[in-house]
Amino acid sequence: MSATFRTIKDVPKEEHLAPGHRLCAGCTVGTAMRQILKASGKDVAVITATGCLEVSTSYFPQSAWRVPWAHIAFENAAAVASGVEHAMRALNRKGKSDEKISVMAVGGDGGTFDIGLQALSGALERGDDLVYICYDNEAYMNTGIQRSSATPYGAATTTSPPGKLSIGQSTQKKDLIGIAIAHGVPYAATATPAYPFDLMNKVRKGLDVNGPALIHVLTPCPTGWRFDVSAGIELSKMAVLTGLWPLYEVVNGEVRLTVQVPRREPVTKYLQIQGRFRHLDEKTAGLIQKRADQIAAKFNLGPLRSQ
Amino acid sequence: MSTTRRSMSGNYAIAYAVKMADVDVIAAYPITPQTTIVEKLSEYVANGELDADYINVESEHSAMSACVGASLTGARVFTATSSQGLAFMHEVLFMASALRTPMVMANVNRALSAPLNIWNDHSDAMAERDSGWIQLWASSAQDALDLTIMAFKIGESERLPVMVNLDGFILSHTYEPIDLPNAEEVRKYIPSRPLTNRLSPKTAFSIGVVGPPEYYYEMKYQAVDAIEKSRSKIKDVYAEYEKIFGRGYRDVESYGIEDAEIALVTMGAMTGSARIVSEEMRAAGVKAGVISIRTFRPFPSEELLDLASGLKGIGIMDRATTPGGPSNPLFTDIASCLYGSSRVPLQGFVAGLGGRDITLDDFRMMFRETDRASKEGRGRSPIYVGLRE
Structure with a gap:
């Protein structure tokens, strides 16, 4: 698998996600989706789970989608996508249609990690030929910042508030890629929009493999993470540079780091610009640093920058 | 063919x-x-x-x-x-x-x-x-x-x-x-x-x-x-x-309804038994027919109104319940479609829940109760057929 996108010249000019959608100022989901559609091109049917992206891009009578797009419910994007994929396959095979359409399902972390996990598991297990994109803003942002099983340890949300008896989210983020590769999928990868070529190449690879691919995209949320609307891409980058969000891909079970971090930044640089971590004491921040160190050891990232 | x-x-x-x-x-x-x-x-x-x-x-x-x-x-x-x-x-x-x-x-x-x-x-x-x-x-x-x-x-x-x-x-x-x-x-x-x-x-x-x-x-x-x-x-x-x-279907399938005075409304497999017992009722002098709903949605209101116009009593069999409701689902639909146009007495029945057999005797009872409703000019609250108390 070779990289398709190396420089800006490799990126198509066509925009398949129209401007003027209703995502919050500074939201990185729109940025990520724009990159994803540049990688896929227009011959893709996008099935979106209920969530931020869906409500903000399809408010009748407007739609930001210049590709065929459907939303059915919260928990079933993968199952709907499977139906589309099989139907196109059957129609092609039976000579009833010669249209070739790739199929992409898109869900947030709630729609993927939680309520949609069963439908996703079904699609991955069956080997359906589709790409599933999880845009992960680490909580139910659309309903007002409630915790999901993707919310990181220590983060404040409206249903994991810090208090006398609580440090905020008390559990670690679920390992979505681990779950995907346990299904034996041919391709799974992490990404984030601060690394657009990495993200776009992964989408391309996911579309090119025969079978299901899962791409887990970290998308910082100014509203829920409480940071300045100009800082989204910086946070997206800092997540990678601290080691908290390693960029890697798993091709037929083989793990490969796609972006090396020669000198890791301390996690405090990532945490301190987010209001959701403002309540953390040094001890908890230390635990988060320890987690970043563990991830770094697992993926052979560089040493922590001396402070 | x-x-x-x-x-x-x-x-x-x-x-x-x-x-x-x-x-x-x-x-x-x-x-x-x-x-x-x-x-x-x-x-x-x-x-x-x-x-x-x-x-x-x-x-x-x-x-x-x-x-x-x-x-x-x-x-x-x-x-x-x-x-x-x-x-x-x-x-x-x-x-x-x-x-x-x-x-x-x-x-x-x-x-x-x-x-x-x-x-x-x-x-x-x-x-x-x-x-x-x-x-x-x-x-x-x-x-x-x-x-x-x-x-x-x-x-x-x-x-x-x-x-x-x-x-x-x-x-x-x-x-x-x-x-x-x-x-x-x-x-x-x-x-x-x-x-x-x-x-x-x-x-x-x-x-x-x-x-x-x-x-x-x-x-x-x-x-x-x-x-x-x-x-x-x-x-x-x-x-x-x-x-x-060569096989005809209707939104509402009626049986022996032309000269009937009372009829039982059924859905699904129970229709067969109802028809058999209606014959028996006729032999015993009760002019009974059977109406079965083929197309339940869209609901065949006009057809039912037509059929009801010639009847003196209608029994409605529900194989489901609406707990806490005004009546059970089919009864409610029929009552609502007849309201204002027909004063024919309706008698509701609930039967056959969870696989309980609806016997021919049960049908005889339902026809008799429908007949009673027609004579009294009104139905009573739904009868739970065969329910053990």
């Missing part, structure tokens, strides 16, 4: 109809008593007798979701379920009708838990009567086969999903002699041609958008209007089918 007579269960009859319909996609999840339909279809696909993609989904929710997705491409789509499976689909059923994704679903009627019960009643379908689906009801395995074929014709023409109901075990697993229509003629009648691909990059439609208050109402009304308008198509299809295949 060439036919072959074969012994088949209701479920196999449906699978056979689906094979003749040359469906493109089947997405289904096993549940008793539906399972033998999709087992048979898997076999057809595995043997190459049916060229379809069979999606082994991990739940009924995903079955219905995959069917909606498949239908959006214009493919011909089928699924089957029962009871809890239908209830699990509930959310997506409303989307299938409002997004106008035609498909055919066999619902093999089974009681809803709790307690867990795999046997027959109508509570599953009744709980989905407001979902915007066309509902057709079989009284025999032959009906199940014919209605399945017609369901494709109706659904694809009206762009609406169609549910074919048949009673669990009583029809689904009982073997009956069935006249199989010639497969070629069925294909000619319902040629499997894809509908518009609504997910084509050429059109790049957005489907399932957010409908804010300024638009939701009108969008919803379109779904209401669609099923209203399907009435005439359903009638045409019944008539056309009779012309080609």
